Amino acid sequence: MPLTTIFQEIRTASRDLLLLAPEQINAVLLAVADAIEEHTDRLLLANRQDLARMDAANPKYDRLKLTAERLAGIASDMRNVAALPSPLGRVLREATLPNGLQLQRVAVPFGVIGVIYEARPNVSFDVFALCLKAGSACVLKGGSDAESSNRAIVALISEVLTRQGLNPRIATLLPSTREATTALLHARGWVDLIIPRGSSNLINFVRSEATIPVIETGAGVCHTYVDATAERDCAQRIVVNAKTRRVSVCNALDSLLIHRDRLTDLPHICAPMADHRVMIYADAPALEALSGSYPAELLQPLPEGACGTEYLDYKMSVLTVDSADEAIAHIARYGSGHSECIVSHDEASIRRFQSLVDAACVYVNAPTSFTDGAQFGLGAEIGISTQKLHARGPMALEEITTYKWLIRGEGQVRN
């Protein structure tokens, strides 16, 4: 079937969702959760086909792998999404104008949301659940590594949708070809929004190719600034947690900025990092401060061009600054607008940092590792937006709705 016909069918199917009550949507999510548990074997069988095509030493192998436990977790997540309040129909603004017109700004579905992602089959379930809860159809473009798994997942969802009397096109998996990606990025009129999830190469490609609106997620070059007034144990806890909790995630610390007056505390702040074998790239003053205390084999001079690197590994840079303003200027230059932190007890520095740092999440005395939809109490997350348009930071259900204005009159006209 030509892709344009598929897009057209998805658009048409998305309109059916506009008339569903939240309870009907929740019933579908619960039925899919049940089906995951009932058909675990079928899903694992398909997943094994994908796994057989990948070298077990490949770092993607673990992300690709489904197990009975993981599927039970996915079913449980789907039930959690069903239990969340519906983001639809919220009246965001309301007024009766002097001429008697009644005005409401109401949260409504986007319509059709496309998500491009790599070899993580659980994302197929997540995206389906969040989009459906938010009243939108989803177009899934997964990685070819996970093709068998994704086919089995979407077949399962389709069966449930059909059984519930819904059009299965509201969860459509595209072929994992380059042409399908290109068609999706240009599906103006059929697809309302694209969310790329994955490497910065993927995101850059989507941004430059797409003619439909894109919400960029992901890349996080995260700094933590230890101010002159920082409490030293607090700084240690925050830096260590931000760097070592999980190094492969976008909210992990990449660069520690330390006030020159606190260089004497740098060995204490960095000490626990040695247990995690964190490689430190330090500028000259920081290198001098750490020499002798931090293991020599884990300490290197800051290489040229290291600023702005997202390590996603047990690596970090340490730079010395003379003031909060110097830290702020450094972050303006090298940050990616994701999560930035100040450790300080000086209210003036804190206020300047909060006002001047242009990022989705600005932390005071807490590690950037908290940047996450579930941590923020949003109940779910489809990604972390690093752009300013529409949604910023963790994106949950409200962030994947739009609104329309409903205006009701009795024949009033405008002068």
Place this chain on the structure above:
Amino acid sequence: MPLTTIFQEIRTASRDLLLLAPEQINAVLLAVADAIEEHTDRLLLANRQDLARMDAANPKYDRLKLTAERLAGIASDMRNVAALPSPLGRVLREATLPNGLQLQRVAVPFGVIGVIYEARPNVSFDVFALCLKAGSACVLKGGSDAESSNRAIVALISEVLTRQGLNPRIATLLPSTREATTALLHARGWVDLIIPRGSSNLINFVRSEATIPVIETGAGVCHTYVDATAERDCAQRIVVNAKTRRVSVCNALDSLLIHRDRLTDLPHICAPMADHRVMIYADAPALEALSGSYPAELLQPLPEGACGTEYLDYKMSVLTVDSADEAIAHIARYGSGHSECIVSHDEASIRRFQSLVDAACVYVNAPTSFTDGAQFGLGAEIGISTQKLHARGPMALEEITTYKWLIRGEGQVRN
């Protein structure tokens, strides 16, 4: 000066705005309003240079023209913007998490907003006022027809900014060259948002070229559907107002959809249109219904391909439909997502129309001519967004802000 240096200076200047109190911003707006009145002659002189280069018969001539009255109106609008509440600093969401972290989602400026527009010098003042009020610097790319006027306007604004101790780069006029436009559309990292205002050619060009986020404004293919249950005088008032109030604006009626049962009322509904010399392109049933009553020289059969035309003129199409659902399907196919209307007294049809029509503004028994920021009580308007991302419909101050999350802790870490 190379454009990248200019963009860099604007970005730097935009940061100064983050520390200004709303009163300081308002003081600048009031000072610019005063300067407009004080230097009216200078502005008119510059405007006359532009006018001298344009044929007075050109329809753009009137839009280009400034007069003392118009400038007084612009100064008054600027004072109105100063009087509006600041959109900045609003706490959009707030929570204290179980671990004690304090979370706030706060409205903050975008930073730098670029606006590309055509030969309307008043837009330069409008955009400056709204962007400044919303805490952002603006990059103005006006049409070459208005170059002298725009230079004089921005010079005036710069003088006031300098006098108030602000960096004049926060209102920057780009040269009216193609290269400047291209550079602006690719100013990633320097400019946060582009709003094109003008013809659909301009908007299409911006959409396909830009690598920074765009909010599309403008094109309005607007329908009014007269349902089987519509009150006939109410339908007449609404249709006539939507078509004839101002034909050159995007909220004007382009296509009347009439329920087949109401064809007998079509002559009554359309009668007042003859006074405005509105040309009607009617499908066969509507043509038959109107023949004999509507002036023959203003009545033509619906041409092939007329659906989806934005007339911006005393012209409209009339199509016959058999149901509200047929009207909804027609609008889905040919509407531009701007403003759509149902005239009806049947609650079931009204609800279906409101739920299923995918447009920024959906009217019940009121004309689409109300789609306007000032009419909606928003106090101002930078454009009407016809897309779903970020802002939809009239865009005022809140719609040109973004948000950031502020997270405050006391050294809590994530498990």
